[in-house]
Amino acid sequence: MERRRSFPDVLAGGVFVLIGGAFxxxxxxxxxxxxxxxxxxxxxxxxxxxxxxxxxxIVVKGLVAGEMISFGPIxxxxxxVIVLAVVFFGFTVRGLxxxxxxxxxxxxxxxxxxxxxxxxxxxVAAGLTVASTLIFVVGLQLRIPLWxxxxxx
Amino acid sequence: xxxLDNLALGFSTALLVQNVLYxxxxxxxxxxxxxxxxxxPTATVAMLLPITFSFEPVTALIMLAGIYYGAxxxxxxxxxxxxxxxxxxxxxxALDGHxxxxxxxxxxxxxxAAVGSFIAGTVATVALAVAAPPLARVxxxxxxxxxxxxxxxxxxxxxxxARGSALKALAMIALxxxxxxVGQDIYTGTPRFVFEQRExxxxxxxxxxxxxxxxxxxxxRNLENEQTRTAIVSKVKNLWPTREDxxxxxxxxxxxxxxxxxxxxxxxxxxVLASFTSYAVEKRISKRKEEFGNGAIEGVAGPESANNxxxxxxxxxxxxxxxxAHPVMALMVGAFIVHGITPGPNVITDEPELFWGLIAxxxxxxxxxVLLNLPLIGVWVRMLRIPYQVLFPxxxxxxxxxxxxxxxxxxxxxxxxxxxxxxxILIKCGCExxxxxxxxxxxxxxxxxxxxxxxxxxxxASVFLTxxxxxxxxxxxxAAxxxxxxxxIRKRREVVFAEDE
Amino acid sequence: xxxxxxxxxxxxxxxxxGVVSLAAACSGNGGTTGGGDAGGGYPDQNITxxxxxxxxxxxxxxxxxxxxxxxxxxxxxVVVQNVExxxxxxxxxxVARAEPDGYTVLMHHIGMSTAPALYQDLGFAPLENFxxxxxVTEVPMTIVARKDFAPATLQDLVAHVKANADTVTLANAGxxxxxxxxxxxxxxxxxxxxxxxxYEGTGPALTDLVGGQVDFMCDQTTNTSGQISAGEVxxxxxxxxxxxxxxxxxxxxxxxxxPQLEVxxxxxxxxxxxxxxxxxxKLSEALKVALADQKVIDQMAKLGTAPVPAEDATPxxxxxxLEEQLGTWAKVIADxxxxxx
Numbered sequence: 001m002e003r004r005r006s007f008p009d010v011l012a013g014g015v016f017v018l019i020g021g022a023f024x025x026x027x028x029x030x031x032x033x034x035x036x037x038x039x040x041x042x043x044x045x046x047x048x049x050x051x052x053x054x055x056x057x058i059v060v061k062g063l064v065a066g067e068m069i070s071f072g073p074i075x076x077x078x079x080x081v082i083v084l085a086v087v088f089f090g091f092t093v094r095g096l097x098x099x100x101x102x103x104x105x106x107x108x109x110x111x112x113x114x115x116x117x118x119x120x121x122x123x124v125a126a127g128l129t130v131a132s133t134l135i136f137v138v139g140l141q142l143r144i145p146l147w148x149x150x151x152x153x
Numbered sequence: 154x155x156x157l158d159n160l161a162l163g164f165s166t167a168l169l170v171q172n173v174l175y176x177x178x179x180x181x182x183x184x185x186x187x188x189x190x191x192x193x194p195t196a197t198v199a200m201l202l203p204i205t206f207s208f209e210p211v212t213a214l215i216m217l218a219g220i221y222y223g224a225x226x227x228x229x230x231x232x233x234x235x236x237x238x239x240x241x242x243x244x245x246x247a248l249d250g251h252x253x254x255x256x257x258x259x260x261x262x263x264x265x266a267a268v269g270s271f272i273a274g275t276v277a278t279v280a281l282a283v284a285a286p287p288l289a290r291v292x293x294x295x296x297x298x299x300x301x302x303x304x305x306x307x308x309x310x311x312x313x314x315a316r317g318s319a320l321k322a323l324a325m326i327a328l329x330x331x332x333x334x335v336g337q338d339i340y341t342g343t344p345r346f347v348f349e350q351r352e353x354x355x356x357x358x359x360x361x362x363x364x365x366x367x368x369x370x371x372x373x374r375n376l377e378n379e380q381t382r383t384a385i386v387s388k389v390k391n392l393w394p395t396r397e398d399x400x401x402x403x404x405x406x407x408x409x410x411x412x413x414x415x416x417x418x419x420x421x422x423x424x425v426l427a428s429f430t431s432y433a434v435e436k437r438i439s440k441r442k443e444e445f446g447n448g449a450i451e452g453v454a455g456p457e458s459a460n461n462x463x464x465x466x467x468x469x470x471x472x473x474x475x476x477x478a479h480p481v482m483a484l485m486v487g488a489f490i491v492h493g494i495t496p497g498p499n500v501i502t503d504e505p506e507l508f509w510g511l512i513a514x515x516x517x518x519x520x521x522x523v524l525l526n527l528p529l530i531g532v533w534v535r536m537l538r539i540p541y542q543v544l545f546p547x548x549x550x551x552x553x554x555x556x557x558x559x560x561x562x563x564x565x566x567x568x569x570x571x572x573x574x575x576x577x578i579l580i581k582c583g584c585e586x587x588x589x590x591x592x593x594x595x596x597x598x599x600x601x602x603x604x605x606x607x608x609x610x611x612x613x614a615s616v617f618l619t620x621x622x623x624x625x626x627x628x629x630x631x632a633a634x635x636x637x638x639x640x641x642i643r644k645r646r647e648v649v650f651a652e653d654e
Numbered sequence: 655x656x657x658x659x660x661x662x663x664x665x666x667x668x669x670x671x672g673v674v675s676l677a678a679a680c681s682g683n684g685g686t687t688g689g690g691d692a693g694g695g696y697p698d699q700n701i702t703x704x705x706x707x708x709x710x711x712x713x714x715x716x717x718x719x720x721x722x723x724x725x726x727x728x729x730x731x732v733v734v735q736n737v738e739x740x741x742x743x744x745x746x747x748x749v750a751r752a753e754p755d756g757y758t759v760l761m762h763h764i765g766m767s768t769a770p771a772l773y774q775d776l777g778f779a780p781l782e783n784f785x786x787x788x789x790v791t792e793v794p795m796t797i798v799a800r801k802d803f804a805p806a807t808l809q810d811l812v813a814h815v816k817a818n819a820d821t822v823t824l825a826n827a828g829x830x831x832x833x834x835x836x837x838x839x840x841x842x843x844x845x846x847x848x849x850x851x852x853y854e855g856t857g858p859a860l861t862d863l864v865g866g867q868v869d870f871m872c873d874q875t876t877n878t879s880g881q882i883s884a885g886e887v888x889x890x891x892x893x894x895x896x897x898x899x900x901x902x903x904x905x906x907x908x909x910x911x912x913p914q915l916e917v918x919x920x921x922x923x924x925x926x927x928x929x930x931x932x933x934x935x936k937l938s939e940a941l942k943v944a945l946a947d948q949k950v951i952d953q954m955a956k957l958g959t960a961p962v963p964a965e966d967a968t969p970x971x972x973x974x975x976l977e978e979q980l981g982t983w984a985k986v987i988a989d990x991x992x993x994x995x
Contacts, residue, residue, distance in 0.1 A: 012582035015575075016324045023331050026346050030338075037612050040338035040345055043600040047330050054324040067318060069583045078376040079577075082369065082549060083570045089553040090566035102550060109546040112376060116542050124543050128550050135189070135551075140200070142558050149753075199708070199736065202718075206953075293865035339852050342741075342772070342829035342992070349775075355738060420861050474864060475880045477857040480708070486857070487715055490876060493956040495900075497880025560738050601854070608851050609823055609868065 006066020009058055016055025023048035078112040085109045097148030098137055103129040160282060163509030167517050172215050172510070175208070179216035180518050183223020184525060187230070190237045190364055190552045194224035195480045196559060202484055202491075210492035211507045215514040217488055218468065221481045222274070222515065225464045226522050229266045229457055233259060234533055235548055237368040241359065241594045242428035242460040244587050247367060248314065249445065249452030256448050259537060260392035263530045265402050265450050266457040267523055273410040273458035274519035277465035280414050281472075281512050286501070288418045288466070289473040295419055297606035298616045302626035303419070304598045307426040307591075309633045313433035314587040316446035319637060322588045325579070329592025330599065332357060340604055352564040361565045362593055364552045365572025366586040372545045373577045392531060398450050405435050405455030410462045417463030420470040420478035422598045424463040429591055431459035437636075465515055472508060474498050696756055696933050697730035703759045703923075705736050706745025712876050712957070716791055716921055717761045719953050723944035728936065741830035743769050743776060746924075750778035754928035756937060759787070763921045765830060767979035771987035772830050780980060785934055786972035787923035788941045793959045794894040794918055795836050796878045796904065798887040799870035800863055808890040808910035811870070812844045824848045825863055825871040827856045829992070832919045835983070836872035836893060838990045843914040863887055874919055875900070875958040893917045900958050920962075920979075922972045934969060942967045 023044050033039030085108035093101045107125035110116050136142045166172065186197045198217050205213035225242065232243040233250035246266065253262040280288070295303070308326055315322035335346045336356030347353035394402070412434065413427040435455040436445045445452050470476045475496030477483040489496040494504055501508045539547075556565045576586050610616040618624050703721060707713045717734050725732035737745035742765045752758035766780050778784075797808065805811040815822045824841075826834040829852065841848055851868050853859035856877045862868050864886045875892065879900050882889045891910040892898050907915040923941060925934065944950055945961035954960050965971060 008582035012321065012324075012579055012584050015578065015582075016328065019328060019331070023334075023346070030343055030345060031341070034612070037607065038604050040341050040343040043603070044331060044334045044345065047327055047334070047596070051324060051327040051331060054320060054327060058318075058320055058324060061320065067583050069581075071581055073377050075373055075377040078373055079574065082372070082573070085549065086369075086553055086566060086570045086573075089550075090557070090563035093557060093563070093566075094561075098554075102554065105553060106546050106550045109549045110542065112372075112545070113542050120542065124546055127543075128547055131547075132550055132554055136554050136558065140186070140197070140558075142554070144557075144561075199714075206718075293861070296862065296865060296867035337829070339828055339854050352744060354744065420858070470861070474861075474886070476861040476864065483708075483711075483855070483857050487711065490957055491715060491953060495880035495883065498884040498886055499880065561735065562737075605851060605853075608849060611821070611849075 004064075004066050004068065006062045006068060008069045008071055009062025009066040013055045013058030013060075013062055016058060017052050018055075020048045020051030020053075020055055024052060075112075077114055081108055081112040085112075092150075093144065093148075095148045095150035097146050097151065098142075098144045099129060099133060099146050100148070100151070102132050106132075156283065159505065159509045160513065162505060163282075163511075163513030166211060166506045166510030167215065167513035171209075172212050172514060173517060175212050175216040176219050176514050176518050177521050179219020180223035180226075180522050181525065183220040183225075184227035184230075184522070186220070187224035187227020187239060190231060190239060190360075190368060190548065190555045193239055193360065193559075194221045195484070197224070198481050198484045202488060205488060206491055210489075210494055210504075211510045213488055213492065214485060214507065214511055215518075217481075217485055218511060218515065219518045221479075222461065222464045222518060223522060225461055226267070226270055226526060229270075229453075229460075230263065230526075230533055233262045233266065233453070234537060235368070235544070236371045237548065237552070238363050238590070239360065241363075241425050241590060242456065242463075244363060244367070244590045245314065245428040245432045245456040246453055246460075248432070248587055249447075249449050252446070252448040253450065253453065254537065258448065258450075259534050260530050261394040261398050261450060262453050263533060264392075264394050264527065265398065265454040267526045267530070269402065269406045269409065269454040269458035270461035271519050271523045272406050273413060273460075273462035274465055274522075275516060276410045277414045277417070277462040278512060278516040278519070280466060281469060281515070282509075285469045285473045289469050292418045292420060292423075292470055293474075294622060296620070297602040297609060298620050298623040299626065300419075300422065301599060301602035301606055302617060302623040302630065303426070304422060304595050304602065306626050306630040306633060307430065308595050308599065309630050309637065310433045311429055311588050311591045311595075312637045313436050314429060314591065315585045317583055317585065321584045325584050325586070325589040326592035329589040329594075330596030332362065332589075333593045333596030334600065339601065340608075350564065352562050355560070355562075356597075357568055357593075358556065358559055358562075358565045359590075359594060360559060361556050361568035362572050363590055364556060365569045365574075366576035366589060368548055368552055369569055369573025370576035370580050370586065372548060373573065374580065375541065375545070392534060394450070401450055402454035405431070405451040406458045408434060409455040409458030409460075413459030413462030414466045416459075417466035418469050420467075420476055422595070424460075424467045424478065425594050425598075427463035428456035428460040429587075431455040461519075468511075468515075471496070472511065473501060475500065696930075696936060697728050699757060700731040700733050701725075701728065701757050701759060702733045702735050703761050704745050704749050705734055705761050706738065706742035706765075708736060708738050712793065712874060712919070713761060713763050713921060715957065716954070716959075719950050720790065720941065720944040723947040723950060724937075724940040727940040727943040741765055741769065741772065741828075743773055747777045749924065750783040750926055752926050754785075754926040756925055756929050756933035758926070759937065760784070760924040761790070761921060762924060764832060764835065764917075764919050764979065766922070766924075767976055768830055768835060768983045768987060770980065771984045772992065780976060781973075783927050784924040785927050785929050786969045786976060787925060787934060787937045788967035788969060789962045789972045789975060790921040790923060790941070790945065790967070791954060791959050791961055792894070792918040792920045793957070794875045794892050794898050795832065795872055796875050796882065796892050796898075796901070797836075797840065797870065797872045797890040797907075798863065798878050798882060799890065800866045800868070801886060801888050802866065803869055803888055805890075808905070808907065808912055811890055812846075812912065815844060815848060816846050819846050819848060822848055822870075823851050823868045825851045825853060825859045825868040827859050827873065828852055828854055831856075833859065833871055833873045835986075836915075836917050838986050838992070839915055839917050840872055842986055842989065843912050860887075879958055891915075898958060899955065920975065922976070938967065938969055 027041040027045035030041030031039035032041045085105045089105040106128040110121040110124050228239040228243040229246045232238040232247035236251040238244040238247045250262045312322045337344050337354045409431040412431050416423040416427045435451045467478045470478050471482045486496045705714045705717050721732045749760035805814040826837050881887045891907045892904050
């Protein structure tokens, strides 16, 4: 019988083992209490261990009889740009204010697509900034200043 | 008959011009914020609460309630169209609803959701009028032990949400439960897994997880084949459900309504269980199990009905006992107080106009929602024709703004990308995000009620078995686990045999 | 599909959103503009009052009540912003680090005086990092039990919990919540250590009390008076020196024989240290005007409370109260061995 190795299964299992293990390690730093009077660490320790065990089972299964899933290409450009755009938003929205932050975030995000033309990107970013200002600030009365203190006024 | 007199009083109050108007404003706003990712009904009610100070109390409450159930409606629209659930219930709708949208059947999915919700809302309103006080008494029988068993049952049932391997679904549930432990432990105040960041003390927000796991991950997947694939959505086939569709949604709507109405009454988290319990039930009894997850209209109609019925009956503890079951209800308690009405069991007798007027307005609100949403389906379906290069930046930007607006906490925004990438990797590996989301929502309830039950019983674990409701629920949970795992074992054996040959 | 029709579809969609947001704008005109005495520099822009708790809660409601008359007096928009988290310490920390220009104001309650004892690495010190503006209101609390709980009076309750310390359960709404603090003070006053059952907020705690799952708790009158008058819970006493108007038959803790148990959820306004004195004075004046507003008095009465007397709505009186409370709670919390982090 030929073994079917499945890279996605092993990767997923690995992620689960890693995260489960990290939570287990973290839980040990908190008070565990007794089985019947649990401390803050007990529940995450238990669930973390279950997750790690399930992850291990998935790895083993992936090595023996894995699911055949095509992993496909990875859109590195999109990942990088979207991460940058969202982190930029979180980092600057208070300092720069709603309008500049939204505009830059929208512009960066449009660049995630490799097929976008520069002019389209600018037009989309401008349109989205206007639309989101109208919806969130004018319409829903969101309490974010339009222009932030970093801009000096 | 007393009930008819009461309903007559209710409708005469709810049909006053200003009450119908503000009911409409409420459901319209609710739909709008439900459609927008991030901003949810809680934030909207909080923002609008001060404006209602100047209204008549009944008008204010009619509008606030309208926002709540209107948002339940709107949330399913975004889930179906762009796979972005705003609440845990909508995550279930996204499973089959978004697949239907990609198959060009968005109109049918939206119509099934709207009609299902309307029927469920109507039935639940009747339930509210006829049986609110006794139902509330039943709800009070649920203590921590019962909630623990109920939520455990819910977690096991949610394995059914996954199409693929039960093992991976279980792992995703466990991961969700773990993520739910981030933040301050309510029993000791110990901050857990917060990396010394005070902003994380309140835990990770559901919206960030949902937007990341569904919205961002989906966008990344769509962008990976950009060069080779053009159309993400196939051509819109028909705007309305076919005769076959209509036949198929009758049963799910009826069952979803019953389930949702029953679960919604429980203040300790019953309403979050409604939609996916309905999904699990439909999947189990369906003769076409393989269609679930691949665009089964039953998977939209059932959960949507359950969700809307639960949204309606979750007002029962609030109206009959003054006990809020949901953050929106807690805000409505604030509205009661500001208007000089002491929330509590006396509201029915002291303020009959308010009580019956609010109930009647819910039915009117449901009519308004259908009138509002059915014509909008055409508009929403056209939205799918927006070029993807415009649509995905819009989703990302709105998601960032929406999650930031939750509590003006930048960590909620950073969490989107974290969960986006985690979700992307896991989805690529054949894991599905819906069980994770439900684990995330239910996990804290499991831990909270487990520990609370043990504190109250002084560490005597037998409470889970000696309390009858809890024991029955645990037995059901055990049965559900066996049913979920058995076919997998049987199938595995078949696979093994097949390979041996 | 031709590109033009695509964009037309997009335009229609945006128009639809526009209509919706217009409707929102019409109903959502949340800011309060004042037209009172402007001039003299401050204020020339919006003032933000940070509420470190969720919208719709008692503290938020009180803030929104006084925001409008304060705005009218100051002649500027007053915006209420909720910055929740970690028992109010996230919002407070944010204001402590804000520019001391009087445009960022903090509304905080009794939690300001308990935070240093509850939290390590708080990131701010109440007396050093904040300038007090004035007290706002003191909300009384009530001791309530499930309706079939045996003790009939407060003294019976004390005797009962002492005799059954290992079976009685005391609910609270979470670490550092007013109900938790009041419960600690009760245990100190009664000289007993009880099993506490924390909940996430008052709603679920009260639900389980009404359902008979837990024995008793102590919470703000705002939350309990409806259940008390309906007979869903049994009430023993109110924790202030005077009886509450909405519950005239309920004795005070002093009358019922437990005078050591005196606690109220007091609220006050703060600005960061370093704010100019004339700005502090202007804010304090505006607060006084707001507290004398008949509408505010009426609304607070409905909440089961009242504005503090004018002499307490001053920076000095507020600071004295804060200093006294910091001392009280440091001891109670240390004795109970409670830590939030």
